Amino acid sequence: MITEPLLESSFLRKLDRLSILTKRAMAGDIQGERRSPRRGSSVEFADFRPYASGDDIRQIDWNLYARAERFYLKLFVAEEELNVHLLVDTSASMDWGEPNKLHYAKRLAGAYGYIALSNLDRVSVSAFGAGPHPQSMASVRGKRGAFPLFGFLQRLTPGKGGDLAKTCRTYAQTARTPGPLLLCSDLLDPGWKDALGALSSRRFEVTVMHILAPQEIAPELDGDFKLVDVEGGEPVEISADIGLIQRYREGLDAWREEIESFCNGRGMNYLAVDTSVPVDEFVLSQMRKRGVLR
Amino acid sequence: MSLISPLALLGAAIIGPIIVAMYLLKLRREERPVSSTFLWRKMVRDVEANAPWQKLRRSLLLLLQLLLLLLLVLALARPFFQTQGISGRNLIIILDHSASMGADDEPPSRLEAAKAKAVQLIDQLPDGGQATIIAAGGTMQVPVASTSDRRELRQAISAIQLDNGGGSDLSQPLTLASALAAREEDSEIAIISDGNVRIPSDTRVPARVSYFPIGRASENVAVSAISLQPGQNSQTLFVQVTNYGVSAAARRLDIYLDGAIFNAYNLSLDPDPTHGQSIVAEIPPQVRVVEARLDGQDALAADDRAFAVSTLGDALTVRLISQGNRFLETGLALLPGVQVTKPISGTSTFTETATQIPVTIIDGSAPATLPPGNLLFIGPIRSTDYFSVTGEIEFPSLRSISGDDPLLRNVSLSEVSVLKAARIVPGSWARVVVDSDGAPILAVGERDGRRIAVLAFDLHNSDLPLQVAFPLLLSNLMSYLAPGSGAEASQLLPGQPLALQVDASITEVRVTRPDGAVSSSRDGGVQMRDGQAIYADTDPLGVYTLEELRDGEIQATHRYAVNLFDQQESTIAPQRDLTVPQTSGAQSTTTRQRDGRQEIWRWLALAALIVLVVEWLVYQRNGLAYLRQRWRQRRAG
Numbered sequence: 001m002i003t004e005p006l007l008e009s010s011f012l013r014k015l016d017r018l019s020i021l022t023k024r025a026m027a028g029d030i031q032g033e034r035r036s037p038r039r040g041s042s043v044e045f046a047d048f049r050p051y052a053s054g055d056d057i058r059q060i061d062w063n064l065y066a067r068a069e070r071f072y073l074k075l076f077v078a079e080e081e082l083n084v085h086l087l088v089d090t091s092a093s094m095d096w097g098e099p100n101k102l103h104y105a106k107r108l109a110g111a112y113g114y115i116a117l118s119n120l121d122r123v124s125v126s127a128f129g130a131g132p133h134p135q136s137m138a139s140v141r142g143k144r145g146a147f148p149l150f151g152f153l154q155r156l157t158p159g160k161g162g163d164l165a166k167t168c169r170t171y172a173q174t175a176r177t178p179g180p181l182l183l184c185s186d187l188l189d190p191g192w193k194d195a196l197g198a199l200s201s202r203r204f205e206v207t208v209m210h211i212l213a214p215q216e217i218a219p220e221l222d223g224d225f226k227l228v229d230v231e232g233g234e235p236v237e238i239s240a241d242i243g244l245i246q247r248y249r250e251g252l253d254a255w256r257e258e259i260e261s262f263c264n265g266r267g268m269n270y271l272a273v274d275t276s277v278p279v280d281e282f283v284l285s286q287m288r289k290r291g292v293l294r
Numbered sequence: 295m296s297l298i299s300p301l302a303l304l305g306a307a308i309i310g311p312i313i314v315a316m317y318l319l320k321l322r323r324e325e326r327p328v329s330s331t332f333l334w335r336k337m338v339r340d341v342e343a344n345a346p347w348q349k350l351r352r353s354l355l356l357l358l359q360l361l362l363l364l365l366l367v368l369a370l371a372r373p374f375f376q377t378q379g380i381s382g383r384n385l386i387i388i389l390d391h392s393a394s395m396g397a398d399d400e401p402p403s404r405l406e407a408a409k410a411k412a413v414q415l416i417d418q419l420p421d422g423g424q425a426t427i428i429a430a431g432g433t434m435q436v437p438v439a440s441t442s443d444r445r446e447l448r449q450a451i452s453a454i455q456l457d458n459g460g461g462s463d464l465s466q467p468l469t470l471a472s473a474l475a476a477r478e479e480d481s482e483i484a485i486i487s488d489g490n491v492r493i494p495s496d497t498r499v500p501a502r503v504s505y506f507p508i509g510r511a512s513e514n515v516a517v518s519a520i521s522l523q524p525g526q527n528s529q530t531l532f533v534q535v536t537n538y539g540v541s542a543a544a545r546r547l548d549i550y551l552d553g554a555i556f557n558a559y560n561l562s563l564d565p566d567p568t569h570g571q572s573i574v575a576e577i578p579p580q581v582r583v584v585e586a587r588l589d590g591q592d593a594l595a596a597d598d599r600a601f602a603v604s605t606l607g608d609a610l611t612v613r614l615i616s617q618g619n620r621f622l623e624t625g626l627a628l629l630p631g632v633q634v635t636k637p638i639s640g641t642s643t644f645t646e647t648a649t650q651i652p653v654t655i656i657d658g659s660a661p662a663t664l665p666p667g668n669l670l671f672i673g674p675i676r677s678t679d680y681f682s683v684t685g686e687i688e689f690p691s692l693r694s695i696s697g698d699d700p701l702l703r704n705v706s707l708s709e710v711s712v713l714k715a716a717r718i719v720p721g722s723w724a725r726v727v728v729d730s731d732g733a734p735i736l737a738v739g740e741r742d743g744r745r746i747a748v749l750a751f752d753l754h755n756s757d758l759p760l761q762v763a764f765p766l767l768l769s770n771l772m773s774y775l776a777p778g779s780g781a782e783a784s785q786l787l788p789g790q791p792l793a794l795q796v797d798a799s800i801t802e803v804r805v806t807r808p809d810g811a812v813s814s815s816r817d818g819g820v821q822m823r824d825g826q827a828i829y830a831d832t833d834p835l836g837v838y839t840l841e842e843l844r845d846g847e848i849q850a851t852h853r854y855a856v857n858l859f860d861q862q863e864s865t866i867a868p869q870r871d872l873t874v875p876q877t878s879g880a881q882s883t884t885t886r887q888r889d890g891r892q893e894i895w896r897w898l899a900l901a902a903l904i905v906l907v908v909e910w911l912v913y914q915r916n917g918l919a920y921l922r923q924r925w926r927q928r929r930a931g
Binding site: 093094096097101186188189190213216219221222223224225226227228229230231233234235236237238241242243244247248251252255 | 323324325326327328329330331332333334335336337338915916919920923
């Protein structure tokens, strides 16, 4: 079956020029192109340290010994890879809206992952929504990893929906190396606060992509309706009129502001996403503007 | 309040549950899948904090629909209040518009109150009912007949105006109303009047008659007579003031001569409609117009003023062709303003025109050629162009044909004995006033543009000249033969046409009305026919000035006073009941409180319409809110 590519090649070429911006240096597993908090072997001087027995004598700065008559080691900044985590919410509520939120989330995750891969970082993807355990893909590195990454994303199917907080907690506990984390979700879950709190408990650098469809931002309802939750939540009966819609929008704005202030308080990036905005435009302008990409 | 068709209320019992059932069905809402009800739940929690209002709001449409149903069903059930009024389907309104309806005790006037009452009765007409309006009193008018167009009826009622002349005789309107009522089932006649009307006792009205009295006040003082008699070198003014009310009154009478005050008399008047208080005054001869004006106010203002015009110098010239008749000469000399000329006996050529000598009395044998102007033949001997003499009647017994002929006013012929009279055969022009066993004794009529009177016996052959009847008969005959002359003729009743003999050389006759408006024979306001100028529109009270013009120059000026001297109109005390014989046997015409039905379904239907609009607005409130928002935005930016 030939499916439409997740991201167009022209868009990918534009993504090649971007890289992921992190607020602080993060440690990776193997050598890469990113400044690591560790000392290692790069050309960039970091610090001096008194020699202790067992240190590599090749790192002793002899010039300093000549002056101080003591042994000092000359330390360099290590350059390592980043471990980029992509979390995609595939709960039933995401498979809704026009344009579809889940598809949008996949494309967004794909774009972000591709940027990481093109900078020789390691990308791991997890999708949660089907059950208590997230669907995961073995981490990939380098541009060659783009194919399995896109393939995995395209194969993702929406699940019934689950406990967002629980899955996030599990993920945060089991992830081996923290790194930049992109959460693509609509957060339409009573436990969104716990979920975000769980992610902030480890040293991930979380970017929350709060994806909402235009039909959720400005519902076009007029009359008496029984609203049925696609995830099986409690149905709600409303008599929609312009006043009710107005109040709904006010409630939505207040909720978004609440999430944003929660995220700001924990050093997370919060981006409200409207799926009516094309993905490439969003990635190339909004995400750069907000300091997620460079 | 009662209902005409209470079965309509069953409609509510049937349709009401249907509306409620539909509403309950509507409550099963359309299902709409959403990504999550998480946000909605949160909001609905806030909404339910003020749940009672919300519930009410939700069922507002239902309440409005039920209210609409209730109003419509009530309107269909046709509730009505019982009011004083009418119940028939064919209504004939006799609306009195005589002078007494001008009294202002029911502000602005009784006529307006009567019109309002008539409109109210029209409103009470059942659907499909029809009405006829008859304006009675004065000249009878029927502005609309048998129509169910309420707008037309209202317009006709509002167009009715006060008519000073003609009195308040209801016999003609009642006859017409009876004829109209007999044609239709369920007819009713409503008389709206102050009750000072003459009602014939011989009619039987074939319908129910309701009388709606108008008016409260009964106090009224009137100038009941005014006269200006010419004398030798002065004029004598005679004014009578009568209190037609029920209590004594003190009023001041002002006399104006040609607009300037002359004298004032303080009068205390006892309530007595038959005996007024009289004032006699000598007036300088040059005075043309006298106005008597009662100072102060009473309910009817029209009879507080009266006018008299001087007839001094307007002497009537009468040509007397006689072999010598002392009785006739004495009788003519007694008549005020009559001047007698006697042509040389045997003359048969007359040079004077009919204007100069309007009347010729031919006593005995007639000349070969008859003079121009009106003619009075007394005891003719030979036939003339207008009648033939065929013989003699011995001892005729005089009998008047009609009881109230104006020629025989105040004249009693029962005492008159006649020795012999000429048996005359008048032409078809003649109207016999007095006859004797079929032979005419006194005949009058018009022929060839002149008025002719024939008295069949010679005065010497009867005792008529020795009786009171003679000068009176002579005076009446003179009034008939010379209309528009003399003191009597200058006084007109409202609506009475103003007639004057004019010369053929007169090219225009102009009449100036009391309000200053001018009518002329040129524009058709004054009619000129057979040497007579006739002006009929004399309803407004006051002084009318008639000018005869020849080629734009005034030749003669005559004045006429139109006064409301009518005891019936001046007696304004409203009657509580009218006695009108009806075929049902009833005599009284008072209405009972429960006769009329004031239906209110129109108001209910109007309320239902308003509720319908409100219901629609409530249903469309989203759109309205949207429009308001747009408007605010536009105003803000």
